[in-house]
Amino acid sequence: MSSLTEENQENMLKWVIRYVMIPVSLAVITGLFAIEVIDREIASRNQAPQAEVDYGAIFATMTAVAPQPQPEATATRLPSSTPTEEASLETTPVVEAPGVNVAGSQVTAVCGQVPAGWRLYTVQSGNTLFSLARQSGTTIGAIQQANCLYSQLMAYSQIWLPPFFASVIIEPLVTVTPTITVTEEVALPDLINDTRDWPTALLSCEGTVCATTVNLAVTNAGTAVSNSFDVLVRLDPEQSVVITGVMDGLAPGQTGTLTLTSPFTVSCYDPDCTVCISVDNRGAITESDEGNNQHCTTFTDFVGGG
Structure with missing residues (x-):
């Protein structure tokens, strides 16, 4: 056991010598050598002669420059600030x-x-x-x-x-000329009651009953020939007596006459006698004016017939 311990100690000592003491010694020797080299270099430099500086040559190469005059400072009088009224300006913001x-x-x-x-x-x-x-x-x-x-x-x-x-030239508005449509006028008859001397009413009585004879005239005031047409006559009292007849056709401007007699009945005069004549009362003839086909006449004087 003791021999083993001694062997370990020996190995440890060898390891210390090899890996610690030898490297340290080498480092110390190297450092001392470096210091010696540096000291010798410094000593050799200190012993070298110093070069003399020729100050005369330096000044000989310098160029003389004349002094430049400096501008004199002149005091400038500043205008005194006088308070003035500030102008009011309306500004427009600028974008x-x-x-x-x-x-x-x-x-x-x-x-x-x-x-x-x-x-x-x-x-x-x-x-x-x-x-x-x-x-x-x-x-x-x-x-x-x-x-x-x-x-x-x-x-x-x-x-x-x-x-x-x-x-820009403004174009004038185009005026639209209205188109005039020419309508050809159709020739039509126009039947009217002739009122110059017509109608007439004659009264014929037998006892208490009387008959009334009406003479009437119709004129075609139109521009075309009319066919035959009906005529209706109403008599007093209260237009209750009705007489009808037929008139032949009339040429333009022609006047035709017609006589109609009522049956015996009451007298037409009560006290006056009113006779109303309707031409083309059935509307068989197309006329240029349909509003002039009727005409009424009132008789105030009794006219008797034979």
Whole structure:
């Protein structure tokens, strides 16, 4: 056991000598050698002769420069500040447009600078920046720049535009001449009661009953021949007595006569006698005037017949 311990101690001593003492000794020797070399170098430099500086040569190469006169300081009298009334200016805010790069520098265009020749225009309903730019021959950006306009157009507001509206030729409105339609007049008859000496009413009585004879005349005042037509006569009292007859056709301007006698009945005079004549009472003839076919006559003097 003791022999093993001694062996370990010996191995430990060898390891210390090899790996500790020998490297340390070498390092010390190397350091001492380096110090010696440095000391010798310093000593050799200290023993070298110092070069003399020729100050005369240095001054000989220098160029003399004349002293420059310094400007005298002159006192400048500053004007005394007199308080003045500040002018009140109403300023309009300037809106800066987006910057534009020109030759590498940032140029900021200021809006509100109206180009020469532009005029105020009242915005109409339906106008857009696109339509106004197209009609005026400019761009939307130019309109926005001149008017500081970066929102929608407001109807009836005023903006600056090129004078395109003043140069637009307003075409005169085409006057539509009304077309006159010529309607060919159709020739028609017009039957009327002739009232010059007609009608007449004659009363014939037998006892208490009487008959009335009516003589009437009808004229065709139209421009066409009429066919035959009916005539209706009503007598007093209360237009209850009715007589009818037929008249032959009449040429334009022709007058025809017709005599009609009532049956024996009460007297027409009560006290007066009213006779109402209706020409073409059935409406068989188409006339130019349908409103003149009826005529009434009142007789006040009794006229008897044989």
